[in-house]
Amino acid sequence: MSEAYGNAIRSYAFAARSGRLTADRLDAAFLTKCEQQIESAGRDALKWSGQSAYGTSFPENTKHVLGGGWYFSLDQAFDMIVADQLDYPSGNDPRPQFLSAFLANMNYEAGTNPVNIAYVTGIGRKRQREIVHQYAQNDRRVMPPSGLPLGNIQGGLPYINLYGTELSALSFPTDSGLAGPYPYYDRWSDTYNVSTEFVVVNQARALAGLAWLAAQTACG
Secondary structure, eight states: OHHHHHHHHHHHHHTTTTTSSSSGSHHHHHHHHHHHHHHHHHHHHHHHTSSSSOOOOOOHHHHTTTOOOOOHHHHHHHHHHHHHOOOTTTTTTHHHHHHHHHHHHHHHTTSSSSSSOSBBBSSSSSSOOSOOHHHHHHOOOOOTTTTTTSSSSSSSSSBBBBTTTTHHHHHHHHOSSSSSOGGGGGGOOOOGGGGOOOOOHHHHHHHHHHHHHHTTSSSO
């Protein structure tokens, strides 16, 4: 459900619900396929959350190759929020589990993770100072702007122009190899790392999920 394909599927599936089109203008068979894809993406994120001791929906296939980078828990949890908007008349309704899994992803990004780091700038006791962000790199302030998401899982220490691979070479145990590598979820450093860089889509999906969560309580 990423990028253009995901956008097109969501637009079609919710065209009538949002009032942009009347139901009679939609192809029923194609609409069903779109809804099934949305449900499948939501259930995948739910399954991956259950496979993590910390509840983050990190994809199983990426774990198999010890991949990492450009991963944001709340961005990933967005697919559950979209799937939560569907009807489940069959009785196999996953929506009660979506909320718990979304909260687990939110907590992971906010600091409930092995390194006790909030992967959002400006919050937490131990805050990230060095991030990949043009404004943060060029302004006169020590700390970056608040509210920016940072990659939640990284494969290892990055190559840096000035030092090359020296930083990763200093890490013990090594981040690569199969013989007792450095614990995967414990890999973090306060340094310039392009694999933790966000784009506005990651931030927007996270914001949409948080807005959905806020809407679950009655306003006074």
